[in-house]
Amino acid sequence: MSALDPQPTAEPQTSPEPAAEPHAATDDAPPAPLPQLGSGAMFDRIARRYDRVNRVISLGMDRGWRRRTVRSLQLGERPRVLDVATGTGDLAIDLAQMVPGATVIGLDPSEQMLAIAAEKVARKQLAERVTLVTGDAQALPFASCELDAATIAFGIRNVPDRPRALRELARVVRPGGRIAVLELGEPRRGVLGWFARFHTRHVVPRLGALLSGAREYAYLQRSIAAFPPAPEFVETMQASGLHVVEVVPLAFGACTLFVATPAEDA
Ligand SMILES: C[S@@+](CC[C@H](N)C(=O)[O-])C[C@H]1O[C@@H](n2cnc3c(N)ncnc32)[C@H](O)[C@@H]1O
Numbered sequence: 001m002s003a004l005d006p007q008p009t010a011e012p013q014t015s016p017e018p019a020a021e022p023h024a025a026t027d028d029a030p031p032a033p034l035p036q037l038g039s040g041a042m043f044d045r046i047a048r049r050y051d052r053v054n055r056v057i058s059l060g061m062d063r064g065w066r067r068r069t070v071r072s073l074q075l076g077e078r079p080r081v082l083d084v085a086t087g088t089g090d091l092a093i094d095l096a097q098m099v100p101g102a103t104v105i106g107l108d109p110s111e112q113m114l115a116i117a118a119e120k121v122a123r124k125q126l127a128e129r130v131t132l133v134t135g136d137a138q139a140l141p142f143a144s145c146e147l148d149a150a151t152i153a154f155g156i157r158n159v160p161d162r163p164r165a166l167r168e169l170a171r172v173v174r175p176g177g178r179i180a181v182l183e184l185g186e187p188r189r190g191v192l193g194w195f196a197r198f199h200t201r202h203v204v205p206r207l208g209a210l211l212s213g214a215r216e217y218a219y220l221q222r223s224i225a226a227f228p229p230a231p232e233f234v235e236t237m238q239a240s241g242l243h244v245v246e247v248v249p250l251a252f253g254a255c256t257l258f259v260a261t262p263a264e265d266a
Contacts, residue, residue, distance in 0.1 A: 040109030040134075043087065043158075047112035051088050057207045062154075065182055065250050065257070066091045069151055070098045072246065072259045073178045077101045079148035082172065084108075084137045084165070085155020089117025089130070091182075095151070096126045105147075107135040137165035142172040149173060153182040157227050166240035170262040179242060179260045185227045187253035196254040200224050230256050238263070 043050070054062055069091065075081065078101040083092040086106030095104045108114050114132050121130045135141050137152065137159045150169050159165045169179045186200060187193030228236070233256075234244050242260035249256055 040111070040113065043108075043110040044112040047088065047110065047116050050113065051090075051116070053208055057204050061251055061255075063090075065255055066094050066153060067098065068248070068250065069153060069180045069182045069257055070094050072180050072248070072257060073149045073151070075099050075102060075149060078103075080146075081105070082107060082140070082142065082147050082150040084140070084150060084152040084169065085158065086117060086132065087113045087155070089114075089120050089132065091151055091153045092117065092130050092132075093120060093124060093126060096129050097124070102129065104130045106130060106132045107137075107140070108132075109134060109136050137168060140168045140172050144171050145174040147172050147174065147177065149178045149180075151180045151182070154184060156181055156183055157224075163236060163240045166237055166242060170241035170260075173262055175262055175264065177261065178245075179262070181237070181258040181260070182255065183227060183233070183258070184224045184255050185229065185233075185253065186225045193252050196252045200254060230258070233258065 046053075073079075073081070079099065081095050081099075081102055081104050083089075083095060083104060083106045086092045086108045087110070089106050092104045092106035095102055106114070106117055108117075111134060114134065117132050121127055121132065133141070137155065138161050150173050152165075152169070156162055156165060166181075169181075173179055184200075187196045227233070230247055230249070230253075234247060237244050237258060237260055241263050243263040244258060244260045246259035247256060248259070
């Protein structure tokens with residue numbers, strides 16, 4: 001329902017998503033491949049439209065979900081926090097605004113998404129406390145135990161090697177520090193789940209395509225459907241050196257917040 005991920009137009013994927021699609025073909029030109037998933041290049045293409053479309057198709061709920069994510073970290077007074085896949089910086093900004101003593105690093109491979117984030121950070125006069133860096137969740141440029149907490153919102157689906165990214169999060173956060181993963185999924189049960197599924201499958205791709213003109217959005221629901229159910233993702237987290245302390249379904253299960261600490265025996 002939120003966090004617009006441009007997705008390949010290839011046939012429905014199993015996770016992780018395939019790296020190429022037939023794209024904007026003309027009669028005599030071969031289809032151009034989409035940029036490689038996990039590189040950020042795909043998000044470069046939609047960066048200017050991302051925030052507007054995100055707000056509309058999530059019915060504004062993405063903001064509340066990010067604030068809930070910040071609260072789940074139970075931060076102290078002067079924490080150093082990493083926001084992985086920061087994109088246009090909304091969660092990094094929430095972290096800095098909700099925890100006035102925090103210093104935040106927003107990391108993302110997409111230069112264009114980071115350029116929007118930098119504009120927003122400057123506009124909100126947070127540049128002294130929010131640093132933006134290019135990087136990949138699968139190889140974080142930080143020493144072990146260097147950070148007090150870390151987040152990744154609507155980002156883990158885009159990472160080709162999810163266990164590796166989760167292991168990296170477990171590595172860079174100090175013992176006892178919290179790691180929050182916010183991600184969309186398809187609700188499996190119930191009447192309200194049916195509405196959420198309908199929204200994801202039918203409303204999200206149409207609205208996204210209508211508002212943004214990017215036909216990649218039509219495939220958002222496929223990546224959501226491909227994301228594993230919460231219990232399965234919890235297993236992946238645990239197998240990746242994380243101790244899961246809380247799993248919070250949001251919007252009838254359309255979104256889930258997973259909260260963990262580095263496992264002591266990892
Ligand atoms: C749907 S956006 C989420 C942005 C932001 N966290 C939010 O809450 O709106 C997904 C982001 O994941 C980033 N991304 C893609 N591959 C990545 C990777 N390997 N490592 C880190 N971030 C990645 C994209 O560049 C994009 O900015």
